[in-house]
Amino acid sequence: xxxxxxxxxxxxxxxxxxxxxxxxxxxxxxxxxxxxxxxxxxxxxxxxxxxxxxxxxxxxxxxxxxxxxxxxxxxxxxxxxxxxxxxxxxxxxxxxxxxxxxxxxxxxxxxxxxxxxxxxxxxxxxxxxxxxxxxxxxxxxxxxxxxxxxxxxxxxxxxxxxxxxxxxxxxxxxxxxxxxxxxxxxxxxxxxxxxxxxxxxxxxxxxxxxxxxxxxxxxxxxxxxxxxxxxxxxxxxxxxxxxxxxxxxxxxxxxxxxxxxxxxxxxxxxxxxxxxxxxxxxxxx
Amino acid sequence: xxxxxxxxxxxxxxxxxxxxxxxxxxxxxxxxxxxxxxxxxxxxxxxxxxxxxxxxxxxxxxxxxxxxxxxxxxxxxxxxxxxxxxxxxxxxxxxxxxxxxxxxxxxxxxxxxxxxxxxxxxxxxxxxxxxxxxxxxxxxxxxxxxxxxxxxxxxxxxxxxxxxxxxxxxxxxxxxxxxxxxxxxxxxxxxxxxxxxxxxxxxxxxxxxxxxxxxxxxxxxxxxxxxxxxxxxxxxxxxxxxxxxxxxxxxxxxxxxxxxxxxxxxxxxxxxxxxxxxxxxxxxxxxxxxxxxxxxxxxxxxxxxxxxxxxxxxxxxxxxxxxxxxxxxxxxxxxxxxxxxxxxxxxxxxxxxxxxxxxxxxxxxxxxxxxxxxxxxxxxxxxxxxxxxxxxxxxxxxxxxxxxxxxxxxxxxxxxxxxxxxxxxxxxxxxxxxxxxxxxxxxxxxxxxxxxxxxxxxxxxxxxxxxxxxxxxxxxxxxxxx
Numbered sequence: 053x054x055x056x057x058x059x060x061x062x063x064x065x066x067x068x069x070x071x072x073x074x075x076x077x078x079x080x081x082x083x084x085x086x087x088x089x090x091x092x093x094x095x096x097x098x099x100x101x102x103x104x105x106x107x108x109x110x111x112x113x114x115x116x117x118x119x120x121x122x123x124x125x126x127x128x129x130x131x132x133x134x135x136x137x138x139x140x141x142x143x144x145x146x147x148x149x150x151x152x153x154x155x156x157x158x159x160x161x162x163x164x165x166x167x168x169x170x171x172x173x174x175x176x177x178x179x180x181x182x183x184x185x186x187x188x189x190x191x192x193x194x195x196x197x198x199x200x201x202x203x204x205x206x207x208x209x210x211x212x213x214x215x216x217x218x219x220x221x222x223x224x225x226x227x228x229x230x231x232x233x234x235x236x237x238x239x240x241x242x243x244x245x246x247x248x249x250x251x252x253x254x255x256x257x258x259x260x261x262x263x264x265x266x267x268x269x270x271x272x273x274x275x276x277x278x279x280x281x282x283x284x285x286x287x288x289x290x291x292x293x294x295x296x297x298x299x300x301x302x303x304x305x306x307x308x309x310x311x312x313x314x315x316x317x318x319x320x321x322x323x324x325x326x327x328x329x330x331x332x333x334x335x336x337x
Numbered sequence: 338x339x340x341x342x343x344x345x346x347x348x349x350x351x352x353x354x355x356x357x358x359x360x361x362x363x364x365x366x367x368x369x370x371x372x373x374x375x376x377x378x379x380x381x382x383x384x385x386x387x388x389x390x391x392x393x394x395x396x397x398x399x400x401x402x403x404x405x406x407x408x409x410x411x412x413x414x415x416x417x418x419x420x421x422x423x424x425x426x427x428x429x430x431x432x433x434x435x436x437x438x439x440x441x442x443x444x445x446x447x448x449x450x451x452x453x454x455x456x457x458x459x460x461x462x463x464x465x466x467x468x469x470x471x472x473x474x475x476x477x478x479x480x481x482x483x484x485x486x487x488x489x490x491x492x493x494x495x496x497x498x499x500x501x502x503x504x505x506x507x508x509x510x511x512x513x514x515x516x517x518x519x520x521x522x523x524x525x526x527x528x529x530x531x532x533x534x535x536x537x538x539x540x541x542x543x544x545x546x547x548x549x550x551x552x553x554x555x556x557x558x559x560x561x562x563x564x565x566x567x568x569x570x571x572x573x574x575x576x577x578x579x580x581x582x583x584x585x586x587x588x589x590x591x592x593x594x595x596x597x598x599x600x601x602x603x604x605x606x607x608x609x610x611x612x613x614x615x616x617x618x619x620x621x622x623x624x625x626x627x628x629x630x631x632x633x634x635x636x637x638x639x640x641x642x643x644x645x646x647x648x649x650x651x652x653x654x655x656x657x658x659x660x661x662x663x664x665x666x667x668x669x670x671x672x673x674x675x676x677x678x679x680x681x682x683x684x685x686x687x688x689x690x691x692x693x694x695x696x697x698x699x700x701x702x703x704x705x706x707x708x709x710x711x712x713x714x715x716x717x718x719x720x721x722x723x724x725x726x727x728x729x730x731x732x733x734x735x736x737x738x739x740x741x742x743x744x745x746x747x748x749x750x751x752x753x754x755x756x757x758x759x760x761x762x763x764x765x766x767x768x769x770x771x772x773x774x775x776x777x778x779x780x781x782x783x784x785x786x787x788x789x790x791x792x793x794x795x796x797x798x799x800x801x802x803x804x805x806x807x808x809x810x811x812x813x814x815x816x817x818x819x
């Protein structure tokens with residue numbers, strides 16, 4: 053029995069020795085293989101660093117990186133001469149108004165970390181629709197068809213701004229959720245088939261847009277985005293075109309969105325609406 | 338117990354021997370360097386190659402060999418990650434200045450055009466007004482395959498594209514690259530230019546290959562939108578076979594040429610580059626390989642018998658034959674029908690009502706072989722652009738007849754309403770197209786074409802063509818409905 057124990061011990065030692073002897077310790081550690089060289093910066097890059105990275109810690113990813121988009125789709129990069137104009141619009145119509153009312157670090161503290169720019173349209177396969185923007189995990193917002201913005205036409209600029217306000221609303225909600233009461237206003241009418249609703253049907257059901265009827269969090273940010281990209285008069289006109297029941301629902305939801313901003317961020321949403329709309333008009337040619 | 342002890346001892350010895358063997362470092366590594374080092378080297382190599390040519394590179398990008406042809410590019414790369422480029426995809430060949438980057442791809446170094454240039458963007462998405470989604474299958478990301486004798490090869494992963502560039506040979510990139518693009522663009526347009534005064538839809542492109550005493554003849558259908566050809570041939574048993582090839586109109590040693598992709602393999606010969614034979618009549622391109630020749634040329638095809646008319650028209654005609662612009666294009670509608678009928682109607686409407694007030698949208702022909710009481714008629718429609726309201730008017734013909742595989746009918750008069758009378762002059766090119774009296778004309782040739790197919794739509798409806806035999810430049814493709 054003792055021989056057996058000794059033999060076992062010797063065997064283990066031999067195995068340990070043989071395992072450790074397998075180490076091929078050639079010089080595998082060398083200088084880092086991560087590219088740490090300073091990128092080539094154009095005047096545009098320097099401007100973006102000064103206007104977005106330094107004050108807000110937001111990267112404007114206008115240089116094409118195939119990993120930022122769905123490679124199966126036929127997308128293409130923005131033309132360089134369209135970058136600064138759209139970036140300035142974002143600053144004026146989104147960042148500055150929020151900072152003016154929420155405090156000078158409002159956007160720096162609470163914002164997506166990256167805006168991705170794409171020049172062409174994002175056509176949805178097997179559907180006569182396009183995707184206007186994509187938000188991912190509160191960290192990145194991707195804008196499409198930026199090469200086709202017409203700064204003489206408010207509606208052309210309003211569309212991507214609506215995307216921005218919509219997605220930013222989600223980011224705010226992820227930081228401070230809205231109360232469950234919001235979803236109880238029209239709980240039975242949320243539908244995955246929202247795209248079958250006409251604008252009028254949506255309004256009559258108490259939704260500011262058809263997409264608002266998809267989920268309660270979309271409903272919340274659609275009200276926000278529509279308020280911040282239209283004057284109160286325009287917003288009221290849209291609500292007034294709904295059925296009486298629809299109007300009541302939308303007004304109740306709007307009040308909850310207004311209260312949310314006042315309670316959680318001390319921002320008067322009507323005041324923000326005035327600022328964003330004035331900036332939108334000023335951004336036009 | 339002793340047996341157990343022996344057994345365990347043997348197991349340990351065996352295990353130890355196995356470990357010793359497993360430690361063998363047999364020096365059979367496939368690569369000398371780590372993947373990271375190799376890809377860094379590739380990036381450095383490609384970056385150096387791209388900027389090594391002061392006058393840039395020229396090459397052809399074939400985005401997808403199964404559906405589209407090739408586009409000539411000229412690119413001049415700078416060390417500051419900027420690239421000047423021109424191409425001959427569209428008529429605007431002026432140089433763009435955008436950015437590029439050589440970066441780490443999935444398995445190799447990649448050339449990425451990081452900001453938009455319309456020369457590349459146009460291949461990715463068709464931005465023409467009124468188009469929802471259309472692509473030439475292009476991309477702005479290219480995987481580096483390698484370099485040989487100054488020729489750099491890239492491949493594009495999504496659509497399996499091939500992009501091969503070589504030093505441009507220019508002495509002044511800015512002027513010579515644009516001039517070259519203008520020439521190759523013009524050559525491409527000239528290939529399908531027709532003179533409607535003398536054109537015939539029966540004048541077709543063909544390819545003839547003479548290889549070791551054997552001759553193979555192909556019918557060549559050229560799709561100018563996609564710069565793509567379908568070759569069709571029939572063997573002795575009249576079994577036809579066809580396949581498609583991408584085409585690029587380019588310059589080889591300064592001579593106008595057609596390069597096809599993939600190359601056409603016949604016997605042991607591979608035909609790829611066809612040079613314009615300017616001494617031959619018409620557009621004739623010739624490839625010569627090892628004494629064998631392949632020739633692209635125009636020829637007059639045998640006129641179809643037209644016997645489809647006896648089967649189709651009496652049964653399908655009364656349901657209505659439809660040509661509607663929104664259904665999309667089919668190459669069987671001849672360019673001269675477009676120019677002399679459709680475009681002329683729109684020009685007439687402009688002259689009558691002002692530019693762009695009305696546009697022609699569709700016509701239908703309802704065939705009747707029994708009645709002269711306006712049961713055989715042409716329906717035409719224009720749309721008022723301002724509000725989208727469509728106006729429909731009718732024109733009466735005497736009954737249709739079929740004789741010797743040809744269709745005959747004679748125009749009578751506008752049907753009733755004032756609009757038909759007011760618009761008659763504007764619609765006269767179309768009215769005349771169907772006006773083929775048996776006594777004074779050669780009639781119309783009809784061909785059945787199976788189910789309907791265009792560049793944007795496919796339907797199960799039977800489709801067919803009508804050719805006016807008195808003016809064989811005019812042929813229309815449409816579908817039967819109802």
